[in-house]
Amino acid sequence: MNAGGARHWILRAALVVAGALAVTSAFGQGVLVDKSEIRFVSKQMGVNVEGRFRKWTANVVFMPSDLAHSKADFDIELASIDLASAESESEVKGAVWFNTAKFPVAHFASSSVKSVGADKYEFTGTLAIKGATRNAVVPVTLRKDAAGNNVAEGTFTVKRLEYKIGEGEWADPSTVADDVAVRVRMVLAPAK
């Protein structure tokens, strides 16, 4: 094999790997990304302020009959945040908030899933943001939508100060509340 052939082979291998990654991120274990969302509501001076993340990847295996092998992993691109204005978006990417230059991704990884009632589950795991890792419990309700997809929805609280999201003049919870309600809605295609 000559040098050109080797390069060709490496290129092909890279393309196959990239292709596999793209499929995983787009359809990650059946998550319909376009129908799913990761939203949040923070409270600023007593006022609800909504936002969401535009880009994230999910690897969800949710089998109510086999919770031991069920899991949910999320990588959230923090710079993809959608807030009230471009000005506030660029602000929260800064060092005192998410510091996305140094910590671009928030990561949730479940360690166990248990049933807590009819169609109700709890995903226990860790949430890592801005270099800090904390335990997190995400209660999830499962239902079916009109198209027969499984819709897993859950809201949990992130205490932003535990992750130093908002430092200095922004650390005061009377300006921006410590509790941020994060709502995850995952639409999962039925298993084939």
Next chain:
Amino acid sequence: MSVTDPTRYSGFAIALHWLTAVLIVANLLLGLSMVALPISPRKLQWYLWHKWVGITVFLVTCLRVAWRALRPPPPPVAMPRWQQRASAVSHGLLYVLLLAIPVSGWIYSSSTGVQVVYLGVLPLPDLVAKDRELATVLRSVHVALNATLFAVVCVHVAAALRHHFVARDAVLRRMLPLARSR
């Protein structure tokens, strides 16, 4: 002068007129200042105050419209017909703007995903869902309506001063708190 002097606006109407004048001038200055501030807790606070003042203007204007129906304003002072028409049109426009501008601000706030909580205690419903493109349009609408209000208020003030100092009639005096009709 009696409380029922038919050539003057009622005391309540006069009070609400000048309250509106103070509120809209203050809120215009607050609005222009707050957008120029860098992001800070102060900026958030000024936005909240701006919304409270705006909603207050809306409520005061509703009250004025209702009061106007109950206690009709004094009959027009003698003036050329074109001036009476211009007066009717500009006053109508002022009422419309005083109602439309706060509502445009409220919808704009909703479209950015920021709730409006009147005086920090009364949450108002979100009129539209968060939508960046809509927000860009609504911001321009809010600014354009305010520019229109500014222009109409300038005409309003100029006309009042002209009536008082040039035509020397009772138009301004009947809206002044302590003046007496002659």
